[in-house]
Amino acid sequence: MIKIKPLPPTSIEELQQRAFTLAGKTLYQLALEQGLCVPTTLHHAKGWIGQLLENALGANANNLDQPDFTSLGIELKTLPINAQGQPIESTYICTAPIPNRDPCFEQSRVWRKMAHMLWVPILSLARQPIKHRQIGTPILWSPDPLIFHDLKQDWEELMELMSLGHFEDLSAHKGKYLQIRPKAANSKTFVRVLNHEGQMISTVPKGFYVRTLLTQRIIQENYIT
């Protein structure tokens, strides 16, 4: 089977136009266009839907530490939602740099991705085969000043804990919209870090995630059923 991947969109309008043509399609339809089969379970294909959408839209960052549409500075995220339009899962953003290499929120990996995002809702109903999941109307989104403020505050709080070596206080419970969670192949994976007493300790690599509290707001305020 030949895999069809368009060139990256050259403008926001082109990306938006492409994205809108996907609305209403099922994963089966989209996969067929790419000569792919939809897996019956995501147990061993957790990122499959995200990759399908990247291919369909011409994302070109691959696994680089950059927004998916590099030249447009736009990050693509699929967002599973239920019948009520509520997000089912939190959203991974990027790895947390340990030790910190981001000078400030405005120049952080988190902000580079969150400044401009294309959310593609995936209507994911229980007991429905994955191939029948339907693509929703995409949402081109940027944080408003209030959200920006909260994200920045979360980032600064979380980065301060890490920079000061307070890994024992760092958990998914911190942060209003952003949180830090383990991000590794498994819980035995570790990196060496300096704790707040200056000692080398081991910890599991971390990633930044967005809580459903924020994605729920984005859906409520922007989603067209």
Place this chain on the structure above:
DNA sequence: ATTTGATCATTT
């Protein structure tokens, strides 16, 4: 080894 794409599974 690391970053991407996330969802799974256990705990609360």
Place this chain on the structure above:
DNA sequence: AAATGATCAAAT
């Protein structure tokens, strides 16, 4: 039921 912590696969 929702949130946290654990895990899986591909690309480089």
